[in-house]
Amino acid sequence: MTKRLCYAAFATVIILTLLVTGCVTPPKSTTSTSAPGGYYTTATTPQGAPTTQSYVSAATPFVTSTPVDQTNGQPSAIFTTPTPIPADQSCLIYLNTTYSSGINTNAISFNLKNPPMYINYTVTPFNITVTKYMAESHQGANGPETLQYSDFAPYSWFEITVRDNATGEIYLDDGFGPYKNPNPLSVYKTATLGPILNSGDLHIEMTGQNITETTGIWVKPVGNIDDPQNQTFQECKYWNGQQQNYLVTATPTTLPTWTPVNVQTPND
Template sequence: MTKQMCCAVLASGIILMLLVAGCVTPPKGTTTSSTSGNYYATETNAQETPTSSSYVNAATPFVTSTSGVQAGSSQGGNPYATPTPISADLSCLIYQNTQFFSYNTTAISFDMKNPPMYITYSVVPFNITVNKPVEINQGGSGDQWVTLQYSDYAPYSWFEITVRDNETGDVYLDNGFAPYRASNPLSGYINATLGPILNSGDLHIEMTGNNITATTGIWVKPVGNIDDPQNQTFSQCQYWNGHPQNYLVYPTTTATPTWTPGNVQAD
């Protein structure tokens, strides 16, 4: 074999090897487009190493808050209700009772250390129809009698509140609604405030009546009368205009009964 033939065979072998190398399958990967053409990103199966629990602990998300705003509140300030400070002159409702009376009595006692006490009441009396003959002067034709019919409070419908010293029995207050009661008639107010009661000590308070529904409220100053008044909850509180009298009735509605006009019938 000549020298030229040997060189040709060697060159052919090298070309064949290059062609075979070009046919090898590239490694498996994910094709991603780029500005410079296509390239292969080799996919690896590296395992995730868990974070060691000795360095971190599970925690809930941290809730941030600005100054003056509590978590869970959309407005500034404490989201929990803070009791309103009780003033020394503020009176609060410490007792309220609504019941129907039929010659029965409800009694309570209260140790008054810091007077005064006020008592409010509201009653729903029983009404009756009254037929009252009335003489009408007809002038030249003479007098004529007619019957005036109207609605009025029944004389047997009444409510009475009595406050006395529990030891001595001295009566400090005796009032209520009994405008037409035969014995010991009282006011005709269906809503009223009684007081102030300026006596201290163990007070005995009685509520009695007949054929009537009454709501009674007792008001005193928490300061000096109630233990730890700043941490107590009262349904109603208000300031009363003090008066020097120890026995006074304040009407909260019109003083006269509400009359219901009836039919006028001639006899």
């Protein structure tokens, strides 16, 4: 009887010990693996741990596109300045100043093998004082008035004509002379004419009346002048004219201003 009680008590102690041991949860800190020649440990993130806040957003790679003109929403072109070609440089082959008290003409010829040709001129015309009688006053006074102003003389003009020396076909005809009769010319006292794109033997006439004029003629030395490398030119430049047979570039002359001379008032 006594032995049976001792065995029962011993069995009870063992059962209680196993129950207490089963209530303890095993630790979840790490898992490890051992292998020949190495050892590593993998940390296990505890459940419910807070994540780090992100200050950026995921994005796709940036794609470079054509610049857009903000004025019209169209792709804007990227312009580069081309390097000037020495063979395209034009040089001054003729320069002459003439004063004409009457009608005077200078004529030259040139065999243009490699167009274009440019011609520029500057003139100093005669001026006259014009007196004009006005039936009604423009100064606020009653009655007529007489006005005076300075203007170009109608007999002061300058004309440049370029034609084919063989056929007489005219390639260019222009100059200064707004009051030239019967064929008025421009009001430009300084102008560049051209480019002349017709090759061949050219006849160039410069005719003026009561005017002082300076004329310069420009062509490419390459193809037009024998041994251009050993020639000395007074001036060379690159012209940026449009490719057309006739072009005038100039600054318009200032319009005349009226000056009252006297104001005539009717008698009371």
